[in-house]
Amino acid sequence: MQARISSKAATGRSAGEAAILEAAVKLFSEKGYDTVSMRGIAEEAGVSKANIYHHFDSKEALYRSILCASASQLAGLVSELAGSAGPFEKRILDFATEHLSRLEGDALSSRVILREAFSGNDEHNKLLVDEVFGGIFERMVAIFEAGQRAGVLRNELDAALCATLLIGADVFFFQARGILRHLPQAGFASDLPRFSAQMVDVMLNGMLAGTLPAAAGQGGEG
Amino acid sequence: MQARISSKAATGRSAGEAAILEAAVKLFSEKGYDTVSMRGIAEEAGVSKANIYHHFDSKEALYRSILCASASQLAGLVSELAGSAGPFEKRILDFATEHLSRLEGDALSSRVILREAFSGNDEHNKLLVDEVFGGIFERMVAIFEAGQRAGVLRNELDAALCATLLIGADVFFFQARGILRHLPQAGFASDLPRFSAQMVDVMLNGMLAGTLPAAAGQGGEG
């Protein structure tokens, strides 16, 4: 099997280990930690259960390995997005659109992290904040504070709250798509750019009529 | 034990059954279905495991019983909130504030439903929409459509999307509070009314400066 050797040379891990990781990400994204069994992962990966223990010390270690990979991926993505240039409104729209599209693109990893973040375990929460979310949130808040210094964002608003609203809208939409798809009124459930555009429109310009600035209405009629 | 008799007469169920339900709600709100064990529920309730099977056919039946109770509770709450009167802006603020405060007040039930709604199981999603969320969402959308007919809400916006944003902001905040608490910038994490007020302010009036109508700034400086 020449393929196995070359695949190991390329990624630093054997074909079996890669299959295990792929299977584990898939299963851990579908169900919670306890519901996923090592037997199930082994079957999905096409290897023996004992082989998993050859590559990973324990179920916990395998899970943490996946979590760390997903987390550093997320951190890299956001730091990239947060570094974009341009006027405030465009930065916000670009961030929201790209953030949501990558949540969907890496749906498996995203679900693993979200499940962990919303698990309610305070120790895990603190760890996630220290290692991942803290830095991400700081960069997000900085964007809004820059908007306030530039006089574009209302000064009486809490920048951190604004960042929470923007991220929250994306995350909630990502989480709730399975529900929204069954709601006949929510046609936007299958149209990510439409949601992003109108969501940012509302966030920036508000829902109320008769208060739009000259530059408003970006994408609302796409 | 006179207390046992009276408690059964009052609620239609024995003290043991009530203890089982209470324990089950608590545990199912903390962990997922598979992670919660019947032994754990029995211990938490202070009864034998066999006693649970005397009152409920199976683990699944116990879980469904809890889910149905939580769901009808949620449906009742939202239909009550959606029926409020007053001008559009006030209805939105009242709904958001009260909705979030009741999410927290019934945090256990809320978590059980949210976990189920975001489980990713499409059959469960469809069932939840048909039995609970469908009606709730319809009422919410109606509020926004009424706002549009009254000329208060921008006509080019999608009413269903607006409803999603409002509910999503509350739900995300409720889910993410454990994370937000660890973020030093997010002081609003422990101040529900402040979050509700400023969230609604942003939703209605937008984040951008220089576009506020006369009635704006409701609660932003509390």
Add this chain to the structure above:
DNA sequence: CCAAAGACTGACCGTACGGTCAGTCAGTAA
């Protein structure tokens, strides 16, 4: 007072879990 009914229990069953281990097999360097 006494049977019928319902609340409740300890012991048990088969199964699936996470984890271990001795051992096989292919590739590799000496």
Add this chain to the structure above:
DNA sequence: TTACTGACTGACCGTACGGTCAGTCTTTGG
């Protein structure tokens, strides 16, 4: 050829799971 290494496996272990059942208390209607 030989000795070694890492990938990999089937069989096994103790434990905890959901669920069952015979039987014991406790309350209640006649």
